[in-house]
Amino acid sequence: MSDLVLLLPQLCILSAALLVLIYNTIFRKSTKLTILTLIAVVGSFCSIASAIFLFISQSPTVTIFGDQLVVDGSSLFFSVIISSVTLLVSIASYNYIKPLQNQAEYYSLLLLAAAGMGLMASANSLVIAFVAMELASLPSYALVTYLKNNEGSTESGLKYFLIGALSSAIFVYGSSLIYGATGSLGFTAISESILNTPSLSGLLGIGILMVIGGLAFKTTSVPFHFWAPDAYEGAISPVSAFISSASKAAGFILAFRILIEAFPLDVVSSIGLDWALAIQILAVLTMTLGNFAAALQENVKRMLAYSSIGHAGYVLIGLAALSGSQDTLVIGASMMHLMIYGFMNTGAFLFIALAEHWNVGPTFKDYRGLGSKAPLVSIAMTVFLFSLAGLPTGGGFLTKYVLFMAAVGAGFWWLAAIGAINSALSLYFYTRLVKSLWVDPPISDLNISSKGIPVGIYVAILIAAVVTILSLPFFSPFADFAMAAANILIS
Amino acid sequence: MVPISYYILLSAAIFSIGLFGVLTRRNALMFLISIELMLNAANLNFVAFSTLHGNLTGQVFSLFILALAAAEVAVGIGIILVLQRNFSGIDVTKAVTLRW
Numbered sequence: 054m055s056d057l058v059l060l061l062p063q064l065c066i067l068s069a070a071l072l073v074l075i076y077n078t079i080f081r082k083s084t085k086l087t088i089l090t091l092i093a094v095v096g097s098f099c100s101i102a103s104a105i106f107l108f109i110s111q112s113p114t115v116t117i118f119g120d121q122l123v124v125d126g127s128s129l130f131f132s133v134i135i136s137s138v139t140l141l142v143s144i145a146s147y148n149y150i151k152p153l154q155n156q157a158e159y160y161s162l163l164l165l166a167a168a169g170m171g172l173m174a175s176a177n178s179l180v181i182a183f184v185a186m187e188l189a190s191l192p193s194y195a196l197v198t199y200l201k202n203n204e205g206s207t208e209s210g211l212k213y214f215l216i217g218a219l220s221s222a223i224f225v226y227g228s229s230l231i232y233g234a235t236g237s238l239g240f241t242a243i244s245e246s247i248l249n250t251p252s253l254s255g256l257l258g259i260g261i262l263m264v265i266g267g268l269a270f271k272t273t274s275v276p277f278h279f280w281a282p283d284a285y286e287g288a289i290s291p292v293s294a295f296i297s298s299a300s301k302a303a304g305f306i307l308a309f310r311i312l313i314e315a316f317p318l319d320v321v322s323s324i325g326l327d328w329a330l331a332i333q334i335l336a337v338l339t340m341t342l343g344n345f346a347a348a349l350q351e352n353v354k355r356m357l358a359y360s361s362i363g364h365a366g367y368v369l370i371g372l373a374a375l376s377g378s379q380d381t382l383v384i385g386a387s388m389m390h391l392m393i394y395g396f397m398n399t400g401a402f403l404f405i406a407l408a409e410h411w412n413v414g415p416t417f418k419d420y421r422g423l424g425s426k427a428p429l430v431s432i433a434m435t436v437f438l439f440s441l442a443g444l445p446t447g448g449g450f451l452t453k454y455v456l457f458m459a460a461v462g463a464g465f466w467w468l469a470a471i472g473a474i475n476s477a478l479s480l481y482f483y484t485r486l487v488k489s490l491w492v493d494p495p496i497s498d499l500n501i502s503s504k505g506i507p508v509g510i511y512v513a514i515l516i517a518a519v520v521t522i523l524s525l526p527f528f529s530p531f532a533d534f535a536m537a538a539a540n541i542l543i544s
Numbered sequence: 545m546v547p548i549s550y551y552i553l554l555s556a557a558i559f560s561i562g563l564f565g566v567l568t569r570r571n572a573l574m575f576l577i578s579i580e581l582m583l584n585a586a587n588l589n590f591v592a593f594s595t596l597h598g599n600l601t602g603q604v605f606s607l608f609i610l611a612l613a614a615a616e617v618a619v620g621i622g623i624i625l626v627l628q629r630n631f632s633g634i635d636v637t638k639a640v641t642l643r644w
Binding site for chain 2: 179180183184187191194195198201202203204205207208210211212214215218219221222223225226228229230232233236237238256
């Protein structure tokens, strides 16, 4: 019984998903969108509340169901991120999917994917990691293809599915090699048996590389990032917001847990396998490629997609700097960044959703003068963009600062320097959108008031904006939460 | 008993055939079949290593993989069906409306 209580954050979301389906089955003809949204919002809110409650009341680390799942500070921290993104996206979807079909299926897929991501945060063996990744991925494929009569949506779903299926096959083959080398699939058991039987280290090395490849897909890191721009552009914007924020956070906690607990650097480097170098290369490539490609985009959503690849690169710095002396600080900084990123990136994508709702075109030019027509949300968008760039309009400034300083402190000044150069470059394309919003002359024939004010999207954007802004003056609760989570993960 | 290296070689060969299929085939259904090959290469490894190590963990995981592969194919076939309707064909190189 107490085991199930520990899983409350995931169970809340899962039961909301099933409730949506049951409700839709019983009231087939008279399904109301308001009730569907309400179930999703209550489910994700309960999940946030129970995660915070468990974090305050729970002893540091508990493993349940025969060590298959672990509930600790970091799993609860990421449950909060994932559920917050789910909450924002559920609220915003209310207006967005109103004219569309299959609303109940949309919400249940969204919540099922969120439950899978929550499980990824708690996975303590490669089996659960794989099952949870699939539970998160399969509904996401369907969500991206949600507009089934739209060519762009179909194409992006196809690309997402093809690369996702390929990377999960690579991940599972990698796990099979790790199992062959160690004889076990639990994370702690793997690290113990690497120490005891250092034979077959060749198999183990290939296995680790392939598992990193599978994780790179989830975190949109090079070399498995190709799907991200297409999937984000073709999917409906609330889904892009969900996948780019929640799915990435879930991928990162799984990467942290696998690499830190199953393959601790001091253990695997004793048999000559040093994954830190691979991650350092990936971090540099990911942030440079993401930011340079973002600078070349004309399409706003694609720009945000590449910027989200760039942010994956910043977070990877945390893993790459692990061989230094400040393990807790660098991982904690990465977690902080993912938390703030979850709010500012979701907010930015939801602003795009709002623009799509108003039939604003996809490129920078089409956003001209939106600032004078919808000042409130445009201010919010400006806050998101500058915070993503690392200017002090939101917590993004502090998290980036802590992250780069931690990397310098751990002896990786060059990683921090490349990160800082990329941040400076990112200012160019974020400012370009801000300029379109506020400085450029408005497009005269665009009439947004005729479509009414979409309350749900407004509320979601404003919540995200308030959290982003408040995380600047009230940074210490976020930082303490992240550091506590990182501390448990490292020790 | 057959040495474990034979199993590893066989599964590596199957995995490579699957990967080759993924990279070269243009038909989306062939792509799915290639993914199945890659997953089953992992299954083969799991079962062989399970016997080698004398525990059942690997065999149980291979059951999970079988179930998940079926679920993945279900979603994949759905997406390919939609692809057929929108692009009147299942050639994966035809769906190129999104470009940077």
